[in-house]
Amino acid sequence: MKKRMMLLLSIAVLTALLAGCASSNREQELEQQVEQLEQQITDMQTATDDTDSENTTADTSTADTTANNSSDTTADTVTTDLDTLSQKVADAVAAADAAQPTGTAEENRELFFEQKTALDALDRELDIYEDNLEAQYRQGTLDYTDFRKQDLEVEKLEDNLDDAEDRLENRFGMDD
Secondary structure, X not given: OHHHHHHXXXXXXXXXXXXXXXXXXXXXXXXXXXXXXXHHHHHHXXXXXXXXXXXXXXXXXXXXXXXXXXXXXXXXXXXXHHHHXXXXXXXXXXXXXXXXXXXXXXXXXXXXXXXXXXXXXXXHHHHHHHHHHHHHHHHOOOOHHHHHHHHHHHHHHHHHHHHHHHHHHHXXXXXX
């Protein structure tokens, strides 16, 4: 009986020791993973800060150049870009509206996706332009009134693209 008791006690102590060592190893592994993740986050933040500082430097040099020319040049540059985007949207909408399913099923499908791809590409361009507007506003190079005005124009252009895409899908009988 005494031998069994000693054996059970020895097994219990051995199990406790092994369990303690295992959790210690697991804790070390988790600590290493946390350190690696923290390092990755630091690296990403550093890369983002470097990119932001490069963008800020480029934006600042552009802003300095336009400030030397005139105070309204920055607004004109942005408006010109918005005008260019507006013209691209108008052209793409006109092309999509002119597209008619008159060929074989395969030709119609190709024409549909060609037009849809053009509309989607412009939508991405508008998203980028809108992101740039937000960045300019956050950096203080664009005041809220101009930001909001241009943002509303971008939203109207996006709505025009969405409407043209809906008409295209209806005309071709395709919904992706």
